[in-house]
Amino acid sequence: MGKFSLAAQKSIAVDFDHAKSHRDSLSALTFSENFRRFAHCRTPGICYRTRCLAGGLAGPSTPGYIYPNLMSKKLVNELEMLVNSLKSGDASNQELSITALAERIANNLHVKADEVAILAVSEKWRHLYFLVPQALRNVGHIPLSSTSALAARAIRDSRPEIVNNFATVRHASVFEGVKDESLNASAIQRIISAPILAHGKVIGVIQISRKAVAVAEAGAEFTADDLGKLLAICKPLGKLMQHVAKD
Numbered sequence: 001m002g003k004f005s006l007a008a009q010k011s012i013a014v015d016f017d018h019a020k021s022h023r024d025s026l027s028a029l030t031f032s033e034n035f036r037r038f039a040h041c042r043t044p045g046i047c048y049r050t051r052c053l054a055g056g057l058a059g060p061s062t063p064g065y066i067y068p069n070l071m072s073k074k075l076v077n078e079l080e081m082l083v084n085s086l087k088s089g090d091a092s093n094q095e096l097s098i099t100a101l102a103e104r105i106a107n108n109l110h111v112k113a114d115e116v117a118i119l120a121v122s123e124k125w126r127h128l129y130f131l132v133p134q135a136l137r138n139v140g141h142i143p144l145s146s147t148s149a150l151a152a153r154a155i156r157d158s159r160p161e162i163v164n165n166f167a168t169v170r171h172a173s174v175f176e177g178v179k180d181e182s183l184n185a186s187a188i189q190r191i192i193s194a195p196i197l198a199h200g201k202v203i204g205v206i207q208i209s210r211k212a213v214a215v216a217e218a219g220a221e222f223t224a225d226d227l228g229k230l231l232a233i234c235k236p237l238g239k240l241m242q243h244v245a246k247d
Helices: 027-038 072-088 093-108 150-157 226-245
Strands: 012-013 048-051 116-122 125-130 161-164 188-199 201-212
Touching: 048 093, 072 226, 093 116, 093 125, 093 188, 093 201, 116 150, 116 226, 125 150, 125 201, 150 161, 150 188, 150 201, 161 226, 188 226, 201 226
Parallel strands: 012 048
Antiparallel strands: 012 161, 116 125, 116 201, 161 188, 188 201
């Protein structure tokens, strides 16, 4: 592996073709082990990029497949059940579910509830809007054409990214400054961003972050294990968003 620019130091960008189809959400859980073996010599100050071909990952039907995290498997199953329960079309239940969902994801990935953001695509207005955190729903939108928003790039490129030095990378930070008692006002130091698909189409973005005054206080870096768990969640999340997101 080679060095990338200084601006990209200690970040990981992953071109994960398999995520575009999400043929099996749980198979994404094996990505972490594939990535770890590929980048076993990772050292500070180096940005690694790798491509995992769609046919090259192990899955539940593959001999020797092991779920790296049974808790994530349980969450994926719970989300699938949640999707089925929402088919009743009860609006109050849908509203409650998307908030509760963010809390479950936060617990699973060991972050705070306000460090989980789920955004949906408005095809009509060509922008992203927040579903959670709830405090950001009426603050504003992110144009899909934005060149500084990580979420917009996830939509355009249809690929997940891990950035463990986010505060030093040029990005749109207007939403980080929103003041609300439910939000941590500190800057985002580390972040995972992943596209959410439904029927092969990108319909939203999920972002998991770690906020702190300084990167040294932000806790552990996000890893390929974290990315694998998040990608596993994206398939049932796409189904869920078809029930709760409004264009």
